[in-house]
Amino acid sequence: xxxxxxxxxxxxxTRGQQVTLSCSPISGHRSVSWYQQTPGQGLQFxxxxxxxxxxxxxxxxxxxxxxxxxxxxxxxNVSTLELGDSALYLCAxxxxxxxxxxxxxxxxxxxxx
Amino acid sequence: xxxxxQHPSTLSVQEGDSAVIKCTYSxxxxxxxxxxxxxxxxxxxLIIDIRSNVGEKKxxxxxxxxxxxxxxxxxxxxxxxxxxxxxxxxxxxxxxxxQGNLIFGKGTKLSVKP
Numbered sequence: 001x002x003x004x005x006x007x008x009x010x011x012x013x014t015r016g017q018q019v020t021l022s023c024s025p026i027s028g029h030r031s032v033s034w035y036q037q038t039p040g041q042g043l044q045f046x047x048x049x050x051x052x053x054x055x056x057x058x059x060x061x062x063x064x065x066x067x068x069x070x071x072x073x074x075x076x077n078v079s080t081l082e083l084g085d086s087a088l089y090l091c092a093x094x095x096x097x098x099x100x101x102x103x104x105x106x107x108x109x110x111x112x113x
Numbered sequence: 114x115x116x117x118x119q120h121p122s123t124l125s126v127q128e129g130d131s132a133v134i135k136c137t138y139s140x141x142x143x144x145x146x147x148x149x150x151x152x153x154x155x156x157x158x159l160i161i162d163i164r165s166n167v168g169e170k171k172x173x174x175x176x177x178x179x180x181x182x183x184x185x186x187x188x189x190x191x192x193x194x195x196x197x198x199x200x201x202x203x204x205x206x207x208x209x210x211x212q213g214n215l216i217f218g219k220g221t222k223l224s225v226k227p
Contacts, residue, residue, distance in 0.1 A: 042202070042217055043220075045216065048214050056212070056213070058214070090156065098145070098207075098214045098215045099144065101162065102147070103159065104156040104157045105156060106155075
């Protein structure tokens with residue numbers, strides 16, 4: 001089976017812009033979770049989508065949003081970028097949700113200048 | 114909500130020694146506890162997990178123990194090798210069940226010296 005893929009791998013944006021990141025889960029996986037990874041805060045949960053519905057949401061501002069398509073692919077969007085949004089954004093897919101094995105993608109490295 | 118504490122933040126061992134990383138969690142309803150290994154510049158990889166109905170699980174040189182009463186779980190790596198050098202993350206499922214989400218510890222940077 002092909003693993004989880006994310007595009008793009010690297011992104012440089014300026015403050016105030018918006019960005020869209022994409023995640024393709026492992027075939028058959030219906031749950032996609034997104035995480036923000038920074039050196040200071042570690043891995044922080046953003047949100048989870050299951051069957052096109054947001055099922056869980058972490059403690060992030062409304063500038064962070066996402067969606068899931070009928071083929072389970074997911075996108076996350078960050079609007080009005082701030083310098084503090086610079087991070088590695090990881091998505092992870094699993095069959096049914098967090099209580100099942102989650103497999104991570106390679107991540108998108110976002111730099112906001 | 115769930116809170117996961119992980120210790121130590123850094124750990125240095127000699128090749129062949131054992132390494133132990135400990136985590137505590139706050140939500141007694143949590144029932145799934147995975148461990149991830151992240152090598153520099155790579156994605157986190159699931160190395161072992163344990164569910165609340167099991168006290169210990171082993172996979173070759175890696176083992177995880179769970180104490181539900183004390184709400185802590187530990188990763189044990191025996192006969193460490195230089196390729197074990199990485200950051201290790203523990204996690205617990207918040208709210209329990211398949212509809213919860215993973216809450217991660219801050220990570221432990223393990224260095225194995227040849």
